Amino acid sequence: MKLSDLKTGQKVSINEMLAEYKGIQKVRISNFGKVEKRVFKADGINIYKYYNLAEGTKTLKSEKIELM
Numbered sequence: 001m002k003l004s005d006l007k008t009g010q011k012v013s014i015n016e017m018l019a020e021y022k023g024i025q026k027v028r029i030s031n032f033g034k035v036e037k038r039v040f041k042a043d044g045i046n047i048y049k050y051y052n053l054a055e056g057t058k059t060l061k062s063e064k065i066e067l068m
Helices: 053-057
Strands: 011-014 017-029 033-042 048-052 065-067
Touching: 033 053, 048 053
Parallel strands: none
Antiparallel strands: 011 017, 011 065, 017 033, 033 048
């Protein structure tokens, strides 16, 4: 399964951190502006993990992501 195959709201584990896939969103990057990224939000804490759109072809296993 690839990153691009994930559906919004799916629960995953990223390096043993529980997170929810939030889909593709515009994210503000300091000293650059807004860009679209694949967004994961950690459960219970205010931590986000971002992936570039081009990384959508990478497999979940290569990125150490497991479906819950």
